Amino acid sequence: MFFVDTLEIEGLGNRSYLAGGMRAALVVDPPRDIEQVIAAAARRGVRIAFVAETHLHNDYVTGGLELARVTGARYLVPAGASVAFARTPVADGDTFPVDEHLVLRAIATPGHTPHHTSYVLEEDGRAVAAFTGGSLLIGTVGRPDLVEPRLTEQLARAQHASARRLAERLDDEVPVLPTHGFGSFCSSAQAEGDATTIGQERRTNDALTRDVDTFVTEMLASLDDVPAYYAHMGPANAAGPAPVDLTPPAPADAEQIAARLAAGEWVVDLRSRIAFAQGHVAGSFNFEGEGKLATYLAWLIPWGKPVTLLAGTPEQVAAAQRELARVGIDRPAAAATGDPAGWILAGEELASFPRARFADLAAVRARGEQVVVLDVRRDAERAGGFVDGSVHIPVHELPGRIGDVPDGVVWVHCAGGMRAAIAASLLDAAGREVVAVDDGFDAATAAGLTLTSPDSTD
Numbered sequence: 001m002f003f004v005d006t007l008e009i010e011g012l013g014n015r016s017y018l019a020g021g022m023r024a025a026l027v028v029d030p031p032r033d034i035e036q037v038i039a040a041a042a043r044r045g046v047r048i049a050f051v052a053e054t055h056l057h058n059d060y061v062t063g064g065l066e067l068a069r070v071t072g073a074r075y076l077v078p079a080g081a082s083v084a085f086a087r088t089p090v091a092d093g094d095t096f097p098v099d100e101h102l103v104l105r106a107i108a109t110p111g112h113t114p115h116h117t118s119y120v121l122e123e124d125g126r127a128v129a130a131f132t133g134g135s136l137l138i139g140t141v142g143r144p145d146l147v148e149p150r151l152t153e154q155l156a157r158a159q160h161a162s163a164r165r166l167a168e169r170l171d172d173e174v175p176v177l178p179t180h181g182f183g184s185f186c187s188s189a190q191a192e193g194d195a196t197t198i199g200q201e202r203r204t205n206d207a208l209t210r211d212v213d214t215f216v217t218e219m220l221a222s223l224d225d226v227p228a229y230y231a232h233m234g235p236a237n238a239a240g241p242a243p244v245d246l247t248p249p250a251p252a253d254a255e256q257i258a259a260r261l262a263a264g265e266w267v268v269d270l271r272s273r274i275a276f277a278q279g280h281v282a283g284s285f286n287f288e289g290e291g292k293l294a295t296y297l298a299w300l301i302p303w304g305k306p307v308t309l310l311a312g313t314p315e316q317v318a319a320a321q322r323e324l325a326r327v328g329i330d331r332p333a334a335a336a337t338g339d340p341a342g343w344i345l346a347g348e349e350l351a352s353f354p355r356a357r358f359a360d361l362a363a364v365r366a367r368g369e370q371v372v373v374l375d376v377r378r379d380a381e382r383a384g385g386f387v388d389g390s391v392h393i394p395v396h397e398l399p400g401r402i403g404d405v406p407d408g409v410v411w412v413h414c415a416g417g418m419r420a421a422i423a424a425s426l427l428d429a430a431g432r433e434v435v436a437v438d439d440g441f442d443a444a445t446a447a448g449l450t451l452t453s454p455d456s457t458d
Contacts, residue, residue, distance in 0.1 A: 002021055002101075002123050003019065003021075003044065004017060004018075004121070005019070005040055007036060011292055011294050011323045012184055012323075013180070013181075013183020014059070014186075015177070015178070016028060016037065016179070017029070019129060019131075020049075021098065021101065021102045024048075024098055025049065025050075026050035026052055026073075026119075027048055027050070027067060028119060029053060029064075030062065030064050030067050032060065032244050032325055034070065034244075037067060038067075046099075048067070048073045050073050050104065051076065052064075052104070053076065053077045054117055054134065054179060055081065056083070056115070056234050057234070057237055058113075058147075058230045058233050058234050059184050059186045059227070059230060059327075060233060061237060061328050063244070064077075065087075065240050066243050075088060077089065081115045081238070083238050083239075083240065084239050084240055085239075092106060092117070094106045101123055102123055103122045104121055105121075107165065108162075109133075109136075110155070110159075111144055111155050111159025111160070111163075112134030112135055112142030112143065112144060112180075114147065114151070114155065116134060116142075117133075118133060118135050118162075120170065120174075127170050128174065128175075130166060130170055130174050130176050130198065132177065134187075136162070136167075136205065136207070137181035137187055138176070138181050139193075139201070140181065140205065141159050141187075141206075141207050141219075143185075144159050144219070145220075146230060147234075152220065156216045159207065160207050160216065163207035164208060166198065167201065167202055171199075173199065176198060176201055182194065185227050206218065206219075224378060227295060227299040228298075229328070241328075242330075245330065246325065248317070249332040249335040251335065251336065252308055252334035252336045253336070254344055254345050255345065257334075257336060257344075260308050260333065261283045265306040265333065266305050266308070268284065268297060268307055268310065269281070269287075269311075270288065270289035270310060270316055270317070270320050271310070271311060271340075273288055273417060273421035275312075277354070277421070279350035279352050280350055280351055280352070281343050281350065282351040284429065285425045285429060294323045294329075295327075296419070298324070298328070300396055300399055306333035307332055307333060308332060309321070309335040310335070310337075313337055314335075316337070353424060353428050355435070356411070356438070356439075357438070358413070358443045358449060359443070359446075359447040360435075361411050361413075361437060361449065362447040362448045362449050364411075370408060371409045371410070372391060373387050373411050374390065374393060374427075375387065376394060376395040376420060377395075377441075378394050379394065382454075384453075385452065387449050387450070387451060388451065395414065398423050398426050399426060402426065402427065402430045402432075405427065405432065408433075409433045409435065410427055410433065412424050414441075416441070417436070420438065421436050
């Protein structure tokens, strides 16, 4: 008998897997905070015999090296990956005995990276699970443009061939277990559903239903923005990540918070966007702890800039610290919790700004008031239609383009409210008068606002 446990890496939109038999198991693409993996193995009562990487990840710092060290497992890394640490190099066709009747087989699947390798778990010679990493995903494939721009088309063609190689070698009922596709920007599109098989992918995946030229042309035309912090993940994983330190950061009082702001450091408020708008430390930024914290904070912050975390409870700080460590923001400079009134100096007041709906924006426009409408969605989202007359600056570009926002009261929106809150906090910290539109973009049409498509502006 075999088992496969899925470990969700919340926030980053990835998955890791623990799979094995009665006594031993393997781990595929583990997160940096390895405690959850060790706990999962303990619940199963199995020894971790192998830790396998499908590729050098571009969207998070791996815990593979440390997990192998702690457990004594063999660390399997594709042979083509250039790394600075000892590991077991894996080549196409290599096999590794996991437990009685269970063997792990490597299949070279270049495309997401040149060295990408998938792993198939076999029970008595029959494939029972395919760990496809960033190759074959649910309804899509991993994007091929994260390694080197000059290789993108070549890797896209390799990705098409790799998906077909998996489909040709595996039976319809074999589960496909990818690492990416659940919110990660490593996916060329987001997964529809959370489970699939080789047979289902044969019927629905573009890589398996379209010829290579059509597939490549359409994929390259649809690639979305790449988070800036991705540039740091591959080198960190190749060098060998250090063990993560999740001990609590130093406490910060009001004087220290003020001093850090004055020094140009980032002070990040993890509370909800509702609470932040009602009252916050002037100059602080709002990245909700319950949102895609690691993705957007790591994307926007100047790499290496010290960050102080503000939250309602120590538990919220700890959760944020764990998530940020997964993307290489290792040690917050400091943290403060409790009542925001305690985060400001005596005699100062908390800053605030209003929140609104698209219906409120429509009403303001109907009265003839001149306001700036700032759309902070990504290019691909705006291509589907935008509020007539709106200014477009994607949220990840806003820190460097505050000066491009026209004068006047700025009504900022995104697709749902989270990124609008980030943008509103950036504008507020820069001294702009801002209104955060906390609403789903679908409500813009219902409110009577005119939407324009890019084609209609030609």
